Amino acid sequence: MSPAPLTRADALAAWHSFLPHVVEYAARRNHVVEGHPNVSRLSAALRYRLISEDEVITETLAAHPFSKVEKWLQEVCWRRYWKGWLEMRPDVWTSWRRRVSELRRTLPPDILRKAEAVAAGQSGVACMDAFAHELIDTGYLHNHARMWWASFWIHAEKLPWELGADFFFRHLLDADPASNTLSWRWVAGLQTPGKTYLVRLSNLEKYASAISLKASAGSNRIADGAVTPHPQKEWADTTRGALPHYESAYSPISERYGIWLHPDDLLPEVSPLAKLMPKAVAAFSNQSVYQNHYHLSDHRIKSLRKVLADGVTRAAVHYSCSSEMIESANTALSLGDWAQRHQLEEVVAMAPTVGPVHDLLPQLRQHLNSLGIQLTLIRRESGTQAFALAKAGFFPFWEKMSRQLRTAADAQTQFFFS
Numbered sequence: 001m002s003p004a005p006l007t008r009a010d011a012l013a014a015w016h017s018f019l020p021h022v023v024e025y026a027a028r029r030n031h032v033v034e035g036h037p038n039v040s041r042l043s044a045a046l047r048y049r050l051i052s053e054d055e056v057i058t059e060t061l062a063a064h065p066f067s068k069v070e071k072w073l074q075e076v077c078w079r080r081y082w083k084g085w086l087e088m089r090p091d092v093w094t095s096w097r098r099r100v101s102e103l104r105r106t107l108p109p110d111i112l113r114k115a116e117a118v119a120a121g122q123s124g125v126a127c128m129d130a131f132a133h134e135l136i137d138t139g140y141l142h143n144h145a146r147m148w149w150a151s152f153w154i155h156a157e158k159l160p161w162e163l164g165a166d167f168f169f170r171h172l173l174d175a176d177p178a179s180n181t182l183s184w185r186w187v188a189g190l191q192t193p194g195k196t197y198l199v200r201l202s203n204l205e206k207y208a209s210a211i212s213l214k215a216s217a218g219s220n221r222i223a224d225g226a227v228t229p230h231p232q233k234e235w236a237d238t239t240r241g242a243l244p245h246y247e248s249a250y251s252p253i254s255e256r257y258g259i260w261l262h263p264d265d266l267l268p269e270v271s272p273l274a275k276l277m278p279k280a281v282a283a284f285s286n287q288s289v290y291q292n293h294y295h296l297s298d299h300r301i302k303s304l305r306k307v308l309a310d311g312v313t314r315a316a317v318h319y320s321c322s323s324e325m326i327e328s329a330n331t332a333l334s335l336g337d338w339a340q341r342h343q344l345e346e347v348v349a350m351a352p353t354v355g356p357v358h359d360l361l362p363q364l365r366q367h368l369n370s371l372g373i374q375l376t377l378i379r380r381e382s383g384t385q386a387f388a389l390a391k392a393g394f395f396p397f398w399e400k401m402s403r404q405l406r407t408a409a410d411a412q413t414q415f416f417f418s
């Protein structure tokens with residue numbers, strides 16, 4: 001299996017070789033085969049925005065008629081939908097993180113041991129164990145395998161969804177606060193109340209036959225009808241709030257500003273920040289938070305460093321200014337030091353979405369304020385427009401989103417490339 005692209009150059013190459021095949025995507029995407037040739041493997045690159053959904057959508061519509069690629073576009077837009085949904089219900093993220101630490105402290109030791117064994121690929125159900133090993137070894141699982149495995153964890157092993165989602169979050173190279181948390185909630189039956197996703201052996205035999213036949217031990221535990229819903233309690237406040245407001249254009253308050261790059265958006269050169277002339281650019285990597293707070297796998301930490309380094313390198317070329325990746329145990333303090341070192345009066349960044357970077361903002365803003373430095377956050381117009389549609393379920397979202405995409409395709413404009 002070729003590794004998931006983790007630089008912009010590799011992401012563009014992978015995307016351009018997949019682009020001619022997006023017309024076959026709808027028919028092939030659900031089949032889980034070795035090497036994953038039926039899917040794009042672009043998720044980590046899209047998640048860190050080494051390549052943007054705008055680029056993928058625009059180039060898809062330039063190359064193919066909408067009717068032939070609707071399923072592909074729909075999947076690409078699921079990420080935006082989940083992000084928009086979470087932006088308006090941030091407590092779902094906060095409460096998940098809180099529950100993960102509570103459960104680790106309070107669950108009986110035998111349940112914690114069982115959770116560790118299932119996550120280590122020792123459940124005794126060979127095909128599920130193969131998926132756990134694949135995730136640990138490669139940092140990737142096919143979407144269908146993610147659904148089966150999450151369902152197995154929740155409804156067959158009767159383990160709390162929060163800890164399963166945490167296992168994914170620690171290992172997936174594309175780990176995305178919105179897609180991961182909300183997909184797990186969907187499998188658990190919390191996202192669409194009353195609807196759970198139940199794993200069935202016949203479904204694996206149909207879509208992953210080579211894998212499930214190779215690994216049949218214990219498969220009676222997932223025989224059709226054997227897995228029944230295991231209800232999960234709702235802990236989060238899912239009341240919809242307002243979408244946070246961000247400007248989509250930036251006017252510096254003085255010449256002394258710098259750009260902060262972070263893992264939610266590593267594409268400043270194709271963004272409203274593209275034409276700026278910053279004094280400096282920096283990204284921050286925080287090993288102690290990765291390890292001690294989020295317990296990320298080594299593979300995941302390396303991939304985070306790699307995408308940050310790629311962003312910093314491209315920024316150096318694009319802006320012709322100092323562009324560095326700073327290893328730090330306290331991002332707020334280090335960002336303040338960096339801004340002072342370059343005598344910045346303002347730091348500008350693409351607005352992070354709900355998740356770890358967003359969680360840093362209050363401390364960061366307070367620290368920069370105390371130094372007399374302003375923090376300004378900007379969001380692409382296309383993101384704001386798409387997020388605003390994620391008020392309820394995916395299908396009303398898609399109805400409106402697809403209408404906009406069709407109009408853009410008909411007009412052959414670069415409407416979504418803002």
Ligand SMILES: Cc1cc2nc3c(=O)[nH]c(=O)nc-3n(C[C@H](O)[C@H](O)[C@H](O)COP(=O)(O)OP(=O)(O)OC[C@H]3O[C@@H](n4cnc5c(N)ncnc54)[C@H](O)[C@@H]3O)c2cc1C
Pocket residue numbers: 029039040041042043044046047075076077078079082141142143144146147150168172174175176177179180181183184187
């Ligand atoms: C339990 C569970 C956990 C998940 N956790 C994550 C996660 O942490 N990060 C993540 O990026 N995706 C997550 N997904 C969604 C999906 O599985 C992955 O995006 C997809 O498998 C990535 O592989 P790909 O790039 O080859 O996808 P492709 O099939 O090639 O799809 C193209 C792109 O569309 C988007 N996409 C496709 N399917 C989905 C989906 N169901 N939800 C959201 N976006 C989608 C992704 O950006 C993906 O790269 C999760 C799904 C489940 C069921």
